Amino acid sequence: xxxxxxxxxxxxxxxxxxxxxxxxxxxxxxxxxxxxxxxxxxxxxxxxxxxxxxxxxxxxxxxxxxxxxxxxxxxxxxxxxxxxxxxxxxxxxxxxxxxxxxxxxxxxxxxxxxxxxxxxxxxxxxxxxxxxxxxxxxxxxxxxxxxxxxxxxxxxxxxxxxxxxxxxxxxxxxxxxxxxxxxxxxxxxxxxxxxxxxxxxxxxxxxxxxxxxxxxxxxxxxxxxxxxxxxxxxxxxxxxxxxxxxxxxxxxxxxxxxxxxxxxxxxxxxxxxxxxxxxxxxxxxxxxxxxxxxxxxxxxxxxxxxxxxxxxxxxxxxxxxxxxxxxxxxxxxxxxxxxxxxxxxxxxxxxxxxxxxxxxxxxxxxxxxxxxxxxxxx
Numbered sequence: 001x002x003x004x005x006x007x008x009x010x011x012x013x014x015x016x017x018x019x020x021x022x023x024x025x026x027x028x029x030x031x032x033x034x035x036x037x038x039x040x041x042x043x044x045x046x047x048x049x050x051x052x053x054x055x056x057x058x059x060x061x062x063x064x065x066x067x068x069x070x071x072x073x074x075x076x077x078x079x080x081x082x083x084x085x086x087x088x089x090x091x092x093x094x095x096x097x098x099x100x101x102x103x104x105x106x107x108x109x110x111x112x113x114x115x116x117x118x119x120x121x122x123x124x125x126x127x128x129x130x131x132x133x134x135x136x137x138x139x140x141x142x143x144x145x146x147x148x149x150x151x152x153x154x155x156x157x158x159x160x161x162x163x164x165x166x167x168x169x170x171x172x173x174x175x176x177x178x179x180x181x182x183x184x185x186x187x188x189x190x191x192x193x194x195x196x197x198x199x200x201x202x203x204x205x206x207x208x209x210x211x212x213x214x215x216x217x218x219x220x221x222x223x224x225x226x227x228x229x230x231x232x233x234x235x236x237x238x239x240x241x242x243x244x245x246x247x248x249x250x251x252x253x254x255x256x257x258x259x260x261x262x263x264x265x266x267x268x269x270x271x272x273x274x275x276x277x278x279x280x281x282x283x284x285x286x287x288x289x290x291x292x293x294x295x296x297x298x299x300x301x302x303x304x305x306x307x308x309x310x311x312x313x314x315x316x317x318x319x320x321x322x323x324x325x326x327x328x329x330x331x332x333x334x335x336x337x338x339x340x341x342x343x344x345x346x347x348x349x350x351x352x353x354x355x356x357x358x359x360x361x362x363x364x365x366x367x368x369x370x371x372x373x374x375x376x377x378x
Contacts, residue, residue, distance in 0.1 A: 019346045020329035021339030028334060030138040036123030038131070039115035040158035040284055040322045041151075046099040048168060053077075055099075055168050055218045057091040058084060067177040070212060078218065079173070079211020080202070086209075089200035094222035096168035100159060102151055104190055104281065105174040106144025107133035110153035117317050131155065140334035145183040147336060148175060149280035156324050157283035160315045161223055163242040163259075163290075164252045169194075169219040177213040185338040186272065186279045188213055193268035194285065196260065198226055207270040223287070225254025232256070238302050241290035243314035247298060249290040261292045264324075274343055279336065284322045288314045 015021050053060055059080035066075045080086055110131035115122050133142045133154055150157040152174075161167055175188040182188065189212055193205025202209075203219045211217045225232075225240050232240050232253050239256035241249040263285040267276035288294045293303045294315040309316030327346035331337040 015339070020327075020337070021342035022329050022331070022337045025328075025330040025337070026332055026334065028138045028140065030136040035136050036125060038113075038125055038155040039117055039122050039317065040324070041110065041112075041153065041155050042114050042116045042317075043100055043102065043150075043157050043159045043283075044114075045160070046101060048096050048099045051099045051101060051168065051170050055096060055170070055220070058082065058087040060218075064214070067214065069177050070214075075212075075215075077215060079209075079215035080217050081209060086202045088202065088218075088220040090222065091220060094166045094220075094224065096166045096220060098161070098165055098167045099170060100167055101170040101172070102157070103172040103174045104148065104150065105152035106176070107142040107147035107149070108144070108152040109133065110151075110155075112153075113155070115155075115317070121318055135328060139330070143183065143335060144176075145181045147280050148186060148276065150283045154280075156280075158322055159265075159283065159285045160288070161221075161285065162288045162314065163223055163225060164250055165242065166223055167221045169221060170216060171219060172216045173211055173213050175213045182279075183335055185340050186275045187269050189269055189272075190276065190281065191268045191270075192217070192219060192265055194219070194221055194265040195263055197221060197263060197265075198224055205265075205268040207268050207273070210269050225252060225256065226258035227255040228253045238290055238300075241302075243288055243290070243293050243295070245313050247313055249300070249302065251290075256289075256291065259289045259291050260287055261289070262322075263287060275338060275340070278326070278328075278338055282324070282326075284324060286315070286320075286322070294320060 015023060018024060048055065053062070059076065059082045060078040061076040061082050063074040064077050066073055076082065110133070113127045113131055115127055119126055131154060133147055133152070134140060169192065171192055173188070173190055175190070177188070179188050189210040191205045191207060191210040197204065199221050203221060232255065235251040235253045237256055238249050238251055240254050240259070241251045244250040265283055265285055267273060267281035269276050286294070290302050291304055292306060294308045295303070295310055295313060296305045296308045297310040299305060307319040309318030309320070329337045
């Protein structure tokens, strides 16, 4: 019956007075509002030909060696379940046009920061300066066991896409095969959920369709409007469409009223979603359409002309700022800490024992919106 900081289900948490469930976080001299907010790191869009192996409709079952700690022997290089049941739906009809390749890994220094805005619009940050995997210049670097992100780096990643431009998200799992190397929380098996995406079930990050370190998973995201088979099937309505790259619109079938603009994608591992997202497996995804062109100067009666910028036909980020909010707690070494017996999230956080922050966020897979009003773009 010993009181062991939540380890005994019959006894209350020893840190119950602290919303995090763990002791107060040391701040190492960090002061609130003393660090510039860096823009997200825009992910590289590649031609499909850049992927090896080339994507196929059914899972790639080519064999490779499996680490001894995972059982040894051989196993398929792709973690997607094999056979026609898990084949990409309508893979030929919505053939991938853009490849995005990313590696899930532990914390490392970022040397490829690409915010796609000038330094003057990014708090004076020089993108050529390496970025340490830390949450503040005064806080210690996170270890490869504490922080897991897309690419292993911070700032968070941002993917840019257009309706009618199918994406092949080639996701490698480069986490340690030793499940114990996680700083006490998180699971090294992952599955990627493109939150609120209009995709086939095999590509929606089903919680049980996780894949192991050393494998990859090819996610096929068609990026289509809802109702493509029943609404506006002749693609006659310009409000259902996408930027064509030359100031015009590529008209597409579907319901323009279901157009979405700001998504995010994250880990969806069964029973470990909250822990893995808290460790950093979360990124943002901007979707551009004829309604939301990402170019504020195009005045064609369809484009909403939301503040964005004007240099490119679509996807300008000058005044279209992605914001990702998440509460974090740290152990006495400055590493991310998580009470695995408390999944209620953080409601109130104290800073230096004086001021309080009343912004609510939660590590659970809920409470995040795909609209501009919450976790999104400003």
